[in-house]
Amino acid sequence: xxxxxxxxxKMCMLSNAIRKHLxxxxxxxxxxxxxxxxxxxxxxxxxxxxxEVYQRDxxxxxxxxxxxxxxxxxxxxxxxxxxxxxxxADDRLKRIVLTEKSKQLAEKIRADxxxxxxxxxxxxTAEEIRQFEDYMQRMLKNISE
Numbered sequence: 001x002x003x004x005x006x007x008x009x010k011m012c013m014l015s016n017a018i019r020k021h022l023x024x025x026x027x028x029x030x031x032x033x034x035x036x037x038x039x040x041x042x043x044x045x046x047x048x049x050x051x052e053v054y055q056r057d058x059x060x061x062x063x064x065x066x067x068x069x070x071x072x073x074x075x076x077x078x079x080x081x082x083x084x085x086x087x088x089a090d091d092r093l094k095r096i097v098l099t100e101k102s103k104q105l106a107e108k109i110r111a112d113x114x115x116x117x118x119x120x121x122x123x124x125t126a127e128e129i130r131q132f133e134d135y136m137q138r139m140l141k142n143i144s145e
Contacts, residue, residue: 022035025115027039027108027109027111034109039113040062040113041058042098042102043110044058045082045098046098046106053096055096057096063144080102081098082096082098082102083096084096084097
């Protein structure tokens with residue numbers, strides 16, 4: 001049992017270390033309103049520009065609840081990073097779109113995210129990375145059930 005508690009503690013420590021690393025990154029310091037989570041959302045929206053993305057898509061993709069997502073999008077909208085656009089067919093739905101401001105930042109954010117991931121995975125083999133991704137997916141499934 002203590003090993004399992006140790007894994008949970010280390011995962012929390014890793015999550016906090018990643019968050020701190022991202023907050024110290026040059027792009028995040030360049031633009032105050034781009035937090036780590038905002039950067040991932042901008043990158044996701046940029047990668048999915050060819051399709052309509054809604055709040056529920058972000059909730060599912062990032063494993064965050066409706067309230068948190070709504071607050072995050074409201075802050076991003078106030079900062080001029082995204083716009084919520086009503087959908088003609090359904091007034092309840094609002095499509096999330098990038099602004100010109102966030103489009104200009106997207107490549108920098110994507111490069112920053114890639115550098116962070118490379119730093120995290122330094123010294124791991126391709127097989128270890130594949131296994132780790134599998135382990136994380138299984139853990140996410142376990143905790144979600």
